[in-house]
Amino acid sequence: AILSEAGYKVGLYTSPHLIDFRERIRVNGEMIDQQFVVDFVQNHREAFEPIMPSFFELTMEMAFVYFQHMQVDVAIIETGLGGRLDSTNIILPNLSIITNIGLDHTQYLGNTLPKIAAEKAGIIKPNTPVVIGEVENEKVRKIFIEKAATENAPIIFAEEQMDNFTSKITSDGWILNNDSYQNLKNELGGWVQNKNARTVLTAIHELIKLGYKIPNHAVYNGFANVTKLTGLMGRWQTLQQKPRVVCDTGHNEHGVKYIVQQLSMENYDRLHIVFGMANDKDATTILSMMPKNAVYYFTQASVDRALDVDTLAESASKHELKGNNYSTVQLALEAAKENANENDFIFIGGSSFIVADVLALLHNSEQH
Incomplete structure (x- = not known):
């Protein structure tokens, strides 16, 4: 968002998509x-069929070809899984960013934070600066420092940058202040965005050092209009008021920690939670973190990876989470809205797939 406001033509590759596959590949938000x-698949089918690339690899290749076709100035590439062995790691970037380390995809990346950190550190490239957003413990820090030293890569820890950094959450997002920016409005709500904002500002500082022209107005406009400029959805996204309905795609221990923290700071009479999970996530840990003072609407998303709603509810009851089961996200949301008064708060989450189903419902209702 900031780079496009600075006048650059920016390609953005992210995953997963929530409603439309094409969300994964954007240029200046489009x-x-x-x-x-359609043409890409038809033109490359013969080349791809013998090597059988994964869906992610195919999509990544499509993004690179599209960005070349659109002659972008900058491409921002999000890794799919880990870093070291991720197909996106073929690139040689100007700057690498590792936002945080959480226990996720442990069957592929390892079951401890240092093991996962070692995989993520794989995106640290020779003589290329790397910004580290959060450091969970000293073991993780040591892994990043050692890898950066091996690659002769300057390493910058965002948490150590920007003296006098302060932040205040409001109903419209965050107000940020530091020595360079005063009253910087970040439209993305949710506690995790406070950490992300510091990482972004550190990355922008490094890009300016590399020769990028990024005026202050681009930083202000970028932060204030993230959703419009990037099309990103499901990041503590408010869907309606009275009652307030918010969805968030946070689905691992790290993400849920911030969601629970944010929920505890909101003002409401009663809390309603529409909740489902993917079947490959650590349900026990996640459920143990969820607030007990809420009415739950357990459900499952419309994908094969969804955790069965009865299994979820049974596990939830062991953690004193009480509610009813609904076979679809639509039924769960309808029940929550029916039971909530205008001073209540409805949260939707637990899985990107749950949020995707809700956003698809809204999208379809807007179309008709």
Whole structure:
């Protein structure tokens, strides 16, 4: 968002998508052209079929070809899984960013934070600066420092940057202050965005040192209009007021920690939670973190990876989480809205797939 406001043509590759596959590949916030997707598959089918690339690899290749076709100035590439062995790691970036380390995809990346950190550290490249957003413990810090030293890569810890950094949460997001920016409005709500903002500001500082022209107004406009400029959804996104309905895609221990923290700071009469999980996540840990003073609407998303709602509810009861089961996200949300008064708060989450189903419902209702 900031780079496009600075006048750059910016390609953005992210995953997963929530409603439309084309969300994964954008240029200045605009999704990849539908015809380009069709043509790309048809034109490359013969080359791809013998090597059988994964869905993610195919999508990544499509993004790179599209960004070249659109002649972008900058491409921001999000890794899919880990870093070291991720297909996106083929690139040689100007700057690498590791936001945080959480216990997720442990069957592939390892079951401890240092093991996962070692995989993520794989994106640290020779003589290329790397910004580290959060450091969970000293073992993780040591892994990053050692890898950066091996690659002769300057390493910058965002938490150690920006003296006099202060932040205040409001109903419209965050107000940030430091020595360079006063009253910087970040439209993205949710506690995790406070950490992310510091990481972004550190990254922008490093890009300026590398020669990027990023005026202050681009930083202010970028932070204030993230959703409009990037199309990103599901980040503590308010869907309606009275009652306030918010969704968030946070689905691992790290993400849920911030969601629970944020929920504890909100003002409401009663808390209603529409909740479902993927079947490969650590349900026991996540459920143990969830607030007990809420009415739950357990459900499952419309994908094969969804955790069965009865299994979820049974596990939840062991953690004193009480509520009813609903076979679809639509039924769960309808029940929550029916039971809530205008001073209540409805939270939707537990899985990106749950949020995707809700956003698809809203999208379809807006179309009709």
